[in-house]
Amino acid sequence: MKNGFSDRITDVPKSFIREILKVTIDDSIISFAGGLPNRQFFPVKGLQKAANDVFEEAGDEILQYANSEGYLGLRQFIADRYRHKDGLEIPVEDILITTGSQQGLDLLGKTFLNEGDDLIIEEPGYLGAIQAFSLYRPRFYPVPVREGGMDTTALARVLRERQPKLLYTVTNFQNPSGISYTDENRQSVAHLVRDRSCLIIQDDPYGDLRFSGGRRVSFKRLLTNSTVLLGSFSKTVAPALRLGWLVAPPPIMEKVIVAKQAADLHSDYLAQRILHRYLCDNDIDAHIATIIHQYNKQKEAMIGAIRDFFPAGATCTNPEGGMFLWVTLPEGMSSLQLFEAAIARKVAFVPGTPFYVDRKDTNTLRLNFSCSNEDTIVEGIRRLGESIKELFNQTGGTNR
Amino acid sequence: MKNGFSDRITDVPKSFIREILKVTIDDSIISFAGGLPNRQFFPVKGLQKAANDVFEEAGDEILQYANSEGYLGLRQFIADRYRHKDGLEIPVEDILITTGSQQGLDLLGKTFLNEGDDLIIEEPGYLGAIQAFSLYRPRFYPVPVREGGMDTTALARVLRERQPKLLYTVTNFQNPSGISYTDENRQSVAHLVRDRSCLIIQDDPYGDLRFSGGRRVSFKRLLTNSTVLLGSFSKTVAPALRLGWLVAPPPIMEKVIVAKQAADLHSDYLAQRILHRYLCDNDIDAHIATIIHQYNKQKEAMIGAIRDFFPAGATCTNPEGGMFLWVTLPEGMSSLQLFEAAIARKVAFVPGTPFYVDRKDTNTLRLNFSCSNEDTIVEGIRRLGESIKELFNQTGGTNR
Numbered sequence: 137m138k139n140g141f142s143d144r145i146t147d148v149p150k151s152f153i154r155e156i157l158k159v160t161i162d163d164s165i166i167s168f169a170g171g172l173p174n175r176q177f178f179p180v181k182g183l184q185k186a187a188n189d190v191f192e193e194a195g196d197e198i199l200q201y202a203n204s205e206g207y208l209g210l211r212q213f214i215a216d217r218y219r220h221k222d223g224l225e226i227p228v229e230d231i232l233i234t235t236g237s238q239q240g241l242d243l244l245g246k247t248f249l250n251e252g253d254d255l256i257i258e259e260p261g262y263l264g265a266i267q268a269f270s271l272y273r274p275r276f277y278p279v280p281v282r283e284g285g286m287d288t289t290a291l292a293r294v295l296r297e298r299q300p301k302l303l304y305t306v307t308n309f310q311n312p313s314g315i316s317y318t319d320e321n322r323q324s325v326a327h328l329v330r331d332r333s334c335l336i337i338q339d340d341p342y343g344d345l346r347f348s349g350g351r352r353v354s355f356k357r358l359l360t361n362s363t364v365l366l367g368s369f370s371k372t373v374a375p376a377l378r379l380g381w382l383v384a385p386p387p388i389m390e391k392v393i394v395a396k397q398a399a400d401l402h403s404d405y406l407a408q409r410i411l412h413r414y415l416c417d418n419d420i421d422a423h424i425a426t427i428i429h430q431y432n433k434q435k436e437a438m439i440g441a442i443r444d445f446f447p448a449g450a451t452c453t454n455p456e457g458g459m460f461l462w463v464t465l466p467e468g469m470s471s472l473q474l475f476e477a478a479i480a481r482k483v484a485f486v487p488g489t490p491f492y493v494d495r496k497d498t499n500t501l502r503l504n505f506s507c508s509n510e511d512t513i514v515e516g517i518r519r520l521g522e523s524i525k526e527l528f529n530q531t532g533g534t535n536r
Numbered sequence: 537m538k539n540g541f542s543d544r545i546t547d548v549p550k551s552f553i554r555e556i557l558k559v560t561i562d563d564s565i566i567s568f569a570g571g572l573p574n575r576q577f578f579p580v581k582g583l584q585k586a587a588n589d590v591f592e593e594a595g596d597e598i599l600q601y602a603n604s605e606g607y608l609g610l611r612q613f614i615a616d617r618y619r620h621k622d623g624l625e626i627p628v629e630d631i632l633i634t635t636g637s638q639q640g641l642d643l644l645g646k647t648f649l650n651e652g653d654d655l656i657i658e659e660p661g662y663l664g665a666i667q668a669f670s671l672y673r674p675r676f677y678p679v680p681v682r683e684g685g686m687d688t689t690a691l692a693r694v695l696r697e698r699q700p701k702l703l704y705t706v707t708n709f710q711n712p713s714g715i716s717y718t719d720e721n722r723q724s725v726a727h728l729v730r731d732r733s734c735l736i737i738q739d740d741p742y743g744d745l746r747f748s749g750g751r752r753v754s755f756k757r758l759l760t761n762s763t764v765l766l767g768s769f770s771k772t773v774a775p776a777l778r779l780g781w782l783v784a785p786p787p788i789m790e791k792v793i794v795a796k797q798a799a800d801l802h803s804d805y806l807a808q809r810i811l812h813r814y815l816c817d818n819d820i821d822a823h824i825a826t827i828i829h830q831y832n833k834q835k836e837a838m839i840g841a842i843r844d845f846f847p848a849g850a851t852c853t854n855p856e857g858g859m860f861l862w863v864t865l866p867e868g869m870s871s872l873q874l875f876e877a878a879i880a881r882k883v884a885f886v887p888g889t890p891f892y893v894d895r896k897d898t899n900t901l902r903l904n905f906s907c908s909n910e911d912t913i914v915e916g917i918r919r920l921g922e923s924i925k926e927l928f929n930q931t932g933g934t935n936r
Binding site for chain 2: 141143144145148172176178180183188199200202235236238239242246247249253270272370374375376394395397400403404
């Protein structure tokens with residue numbers, strides 16, 4: 137047969153990151169390219185014991201088909217946590233367990249997007265969301281984010297000119313930029329979106345990894361009926377289990393469940409039971425505190441080394457949490473060219489390009505600080521600084 | 537906001553089965569409605585040991601993000617099994633681990649179907665496939681299946697008149713009918729499809745559960761480059777893990793992987809490692825033999841009871857394996873009406889309707905025999921027989 141692929145799959149960009157990660161398999165390369173949590177904090181013993189306990193106690197029940205919504209105990213844990221941490225009352229019926237929060241993006245795209253629908257995405261934005269939504273062929277309207285949150289002037293303009301169905305945000309320690317929305321910024325965004333047919337998707341995989349400052353107000357509080365929350369256990373417990381969740385009011389949940397059933401019937405039920413047991417028997421906040429302590433030290437090491445080794449004119453964000461920071465090179469410099477130079481010096485990162493919906497090259501790049509110890513970070517940033525200076529000396533005069 | 541759902545999600549039929557299963561929660565009801573494997577055969581101890589072993593040996597590795605294709609060892613196991621069981625040489629690169637074989641259907645719909653594309657489905661057909669494909673809004677062309685396989689005259693007609701992109705088949709002990717395609721029927725189907733731009737999807741969740749007869753020829757052998765295989769561990773090991781697989785040649789796999797990444801990045805990696813360990817340390821064929829032995833006894837009990845208790849004019853299939861058989865009531869009888877009468881006598885089944893793309897009612901129904909012991913089966917069929925006779929006496933004279 138000829139391969140009569142769908143238009144949607146033909147359009148989706150090839151995964152840039154996938155190609156980059158291939159380069160970084162070489163052990164001698166210091167990689168800031170990945171987006172992985174640090175495996176030294178995976179609660180191996182705790183999950184092993186939890187697995188053993190649920191096999192012992194629930195036997196064959198945990199191996200059978202389960203309901204599409206997910207394990208009630210796990211959904212109750214999530215509801216309780218929203219109550220304690222954010223003062224939000226989320227009925228357990230409004231919570232769906234998803235196969236990672238990535239699946240939440242696919243289900244929402246499926247549930248809401250017709251071809252050509254307008255969608256607001258952050259610029260730079262999470263590339264996994266760009267990829268997932270692309271399959272439903274919307275028109276993307278990127279709105280810049282910077283320190284403090286979304287550019288509300290740009291947002292107001294898009295809302296005036298277009299009829300976006302969805303607004304996708306990562307409000308805490310955003311991937312890729314590391315920036316967070318202030319309370320004031322969230323209120324301004326909510327004010328602009330209120331009374332419109334626009335659903336806010338607040339994706340918050342990193343929210344618990346806060347190094348400093350207090351928790352910010354949730355869009356769920358500001359726009360209760362038109363906010364969908366996405367969450368994940370990947371960064372606080374372990375990503376392999378592929379367990380996340382989606383919070384939506386009943387009329388939306390009813391449709392999302394139909395999409396969920398068609399997608400995979402339900403998420404791994406054994407994993408749900410193991411995770412729930414682990415969460416009940418262990419102090420997850422103490423565990424998270426350990427992760428935060430180390431990630432913060434690594435972030436500080438990276439910020440310090442950037443100050444020491446990068447040329448003036450290269451700036452970076454200083455995230456209050458999460459796993460990434462964002463570097464802006466002097467105007468006109470190419471992060472794709474820098475990538476080549478950096479690989480020659482055995483250090484890797486992700487060039488900014490895949491985080492935009494429409495750019496071939498940028499002067500921005502993402503650095504991950506969660507997966508390397510402090511000495512490695514300092515050495516890697518030193519090499520990267522040299523690469524920047526080298527490239528700057530070659531092209532700086534002409535490109536700027 | 538107003539809920540501006542997508543057209544695709546608005547169109548998808550509500551899950552019929554979901555509603556029916558709610559009725560059957562009542563413990564006093566004998567249910568032949570479910571589609572579950574018998575939990576008494578779940579290898580609880582074997583999987584518990586495998587989990588313990590992989591936690592012990594691979595520690596943090598099994599909890600990290602993994603590649604989208606799936607665990608190489610598990611894919612190798614699948615390739616080896618195709619070689620031993622079917623004499624098929626499948627390169628490991630052609631195998632993708634999916635979140636249940638249900639996800640395979642969603643990924644194929646996403647990869648191939650534009651709105652309005654033609655798709656051939658069996659009649660009656662697997663309702664999970666109807667649901668998954670519906671989301672991509674194809675035009676369904678149902679082709680009848682009966683003892684021995686697909687109606688090739690009807691198939692030839694559709695192929696003459698339409699340009700179907702996909703032909704979806706469950707060739708062994710089909711859900712819902714229990715029928716199997718003979719080798720001759722497979723060859724006839726392959727002959728008709730050859731040299732056309734039509735991909736065959738051979739979904740085979742039950743193939744290992746064969747009570748009698750030998751393994752049949754795979755479409756993969758007959759139409760190597762235009763067949764996609766779907767497989768599942770749900771019926772042979774345990775469904776909770778949500779692990780299945782998809783086999784496709786490289787040009788197709790390249791696109792399917794893009795869809796997989798967008799859908800959930802990868803399937804639960806811990807579950808993949810536990811399952812692989814279990815499969816390496818245990819004799820899966822001996823385990824399957826135990827399941828087959830019991831399911832076959834249950835099927836025989838059901839067939840015998842149908843012979844004893846159903847009125848003449850109600851016929852059923854006699855599957856060579858799997859979990860279901862299919863009853864055809866006398867012409868003009870309503871299986872929806874029968875459902876009401878049967879529930880009053882505390883026995884449940886799935887009326888035929890959801891297995892057709894375009895019918896409001898039918899004189900057919902699905903019975904599951906994998907989940908009840910023989911005494912319960914005989915009693916349930918006795919009640920169902922009485923319900924049929926009752927309904928027949930009420931309506932038989934007028935409806936026929």
